[in-house]
Amino acid sequence: MICRNIRTTSAAPRDRNFFLNLINNAAALTQLNQAHAQLIINGLHNDLITVTKLTHKLSDLNAIHQASLLCSTFPKPDLFLFNVLIRGFSRNSSPSSAILLYTHIRRNTRLKPDNFTYAFAISASSGLSNEGTGLLLHAHSILDGFGSDVFVGSAVVDSYLKFSRVGLARKVFDGMLERDTVLWNTMISGLVRNCCFSESIQVFGDMVSMGTQFDSTTLAAVLPAVAELQELRVGMEIQSLAWKLTTEATFNVSEGEQRIALLSLAKQAHEV
Known part of the structure; x- marks a missing residue:
């Protein structure tokens, strides 16, 4: 269906939404390259929104170097486009390229990094061999007013934990x-990776006590700590809750029931 659409686009009007959908529906790099060719034919190769979407999709299909080349030839990239590319480098195991692009933004443009820039760049720094870059990026984020941003904070915490800090x-x-x-x-999950099993369970208990919404990822993260500490009763309750989460639509397990069970679990967690 995608290829059939592509073959007929040369006669189609310059409809940005049509091409955005075409890019979004491309399941393979060959289809995306065909869509790119049609952008050029229809004069949309310098349209910022369309090029940003194409860059995002290229990085999702592991064609990050092609995405980088596309951006390098674009006349006036904005911060959103740069952020998409930094994210792509980070997710495609090219951390050095992500940091170089961040440096380029600061030194060679009038653009100011935002919380997404820092979150993606800090995540990329976790893939480097030393922690110095992450420390510097964290300092920059604080100076630029993003020290309390939860998106940046998650990246910073993850980075420090990956370096066992x-x-x-x-x-x-x-x-x-x-x-x-x-x-x-x-x-x-970072505490568990660093073998801080008791602390991870205590943090889990704090999460529940404060009423933060949990999910299956939360329970999957804390279960290994429970297993290591051989807290069988706590582990069985967590597994039960995980099962209820996956079958909630069928059995209509209320949030209140989940909260009551987890508050009991939190009390046990602090006793570990």
């Missing part, structure tokens, strides 16, 4: 004014 990660985590489920999950 548990104390720094915990300091950032404890200092966050807002903590969403992703941040809690990042802290719990």
Whole structure:
């Protein structure tokens, strides 16, 4: 269906939405390249929104170097396009390229990095061989006013935990004014990776006690710690809750029932 659409686009009007859908529906790089060719034919190769979408899709299909080349030839990239490319480098195991692009933004453009820039760049820095870059990026994010941003905070905590800087990660985590489920999950899973099993269960208990929404990722993160500490009763309750989460639509397990069970679990967790 996609190829049939592509063959007929040369006669189609310059409809941005049509090409955005075409890019979005491309399931393979060959289809995406055909869509790119049609953009050029129809004069949309310098349209910022369309090129940004194409860059995003190229990186999702692991064609990050092609995405980079596309952006390098674009006359006036904005911060959103740069952020998409930094994210792509980070997710395609090209951390050095992500950091170089971040540096380019700061030194060679009038654009100011935002919370997404920092989150993606800090995530990329976790793939480097040393922690110095992540420390510097964290400092930059604070100076630019994003020290309390939950999106940046999750990336910072994850980065520190990947370098086994548990104390720094915990300091950032404890200092966050807002903590969403992703941040809690990042802290719990990182503690488990660093063999801080008791602490991970305690953080899980704090999460529940504070009324933060949990999910199956939360429970999957804390279960290995429970297993290591041989807390059979706690582990069985967590497994039961995980099962209820996956069958909630069928059995209509209410949020209240989940909360009551987890509050009991939190009390046990602090006793570990």
